[in-house]
Amino acid sequence: MDTAELVSEEEDIRESLTIILSTIPGERVMDPEFGCDIHHHVFEEMSFTVINHLKEDIRKAVLNYEPRVDLTGLEVGVNEDHDARLDIILEYKVRATNSRSNMVYPFYVNEGTNISFE
Template identity: 40%
Template sequence: MKINTDFLGIGWSFPPEFNETEGKLSMTTDVEDINNSLIILLSTRPGERVMFPDYGCDLQEMLFKPLDLTLITQMKGIVERAILYHEPRINILSIEIDTQEELEGEVLIEIDYEVRNTNTRSNIVFPFYKGEATEI
């Protein structure tokens, strides 16, 4: 028996791309749409969207602070609040911050979640980079 997931919505693929054979914008559905929505949410700074000034996750504020337990706890709280207010289709099961690649300027944010209406579990790993845009 296939579960009807139309209520999860449909959205543009991220980054936006076109299907050349059909001449249409590529769309995503179900969990893929939720994952794209989470990536957009975590990548957007509050105030960046004119019509939705509260939308986003202010991780950039943490960029050059020393990575200690306090900062990790703050990051988890910021991510949790952003998802709570802006992604109503999921329940957060856990948020983990992986700092193993800290010296290379990368922190991984792993979000385990459950889709509310289907009880389907999924996760996403969002790479947050501290480094400058150089090729050194």
């Protein structure tokens, strides 16, 4: 495997993780279980309990739908600049190469703020 293939594989993994976190279970007709159930937490007040539920939903989704990685760290916190956004920070190890990587997924818990109907 050359360097270009490794980079392409890592980009593919990032895209896969984004798709998993963005997809609501039931959204895919042919695979209704696919996705991550974090979207039912939209509009909830963020508490320690809710954040732990989010983390558990994320861990299960990554375990079930991205077999190329091992999740090594997971943080969920309110973004300092946007209080309606949680930053989900995934740290993972790519199994094939044993390389470590991370990504930040922005999750908006209060969708539709500052909308103007003019």
